[in-house]
Amino acid sequence: MKVKIKSWIAVASWKWDVPEDEVCGxxxxxxxxxxPNCRFPGDDCALLVGKCGHSFHMHCLLDWINTESSRGLCPMCRQKFEYVEQ
Known part of the structure; x- marks a missing residue:
């Protein structure tokens, strides 16, 4: 028996390389x-990981850093936030 495929539909998905239960702090x-600022997941809202080990959506962290009370500190541990380039 020969089978001839006339058409097919490709499906793809992506996921950040972090444990499934991780959430933005x-x-x-x-x-x-x-x-909350984005409509679709992906590169428009990159994941930023700090040297302290905490991870955040890029837009969330930028909004946090722009507040007076942040003083450039990580919102989770209050250490100076420096991100790790990936």
Missing amino acids: ICRVQFDGTC
């Missing part, structure tokens, strides 16, 4: 979701 949304 600011908005509390999982990393494979979107931050």
Whole structure:
């Protein structure tokens, strides 16, 4: 018996390379979701990981850093926030 495929539909998915239960420390949304400022997950809202080990959506962290009370500190541990380039 011969089978001839006439058409096919490709399906793809992506996921950040973090454990499934990890959420943004600011908005509390999982990393494979979107931050409150974005419509779609992906490169428009990158994941930023600090040297302290805490991770945040890029937009959430930028909003946090722009507040007066942040003083450039990590919102979770209050150490100076320096991100790790990935």
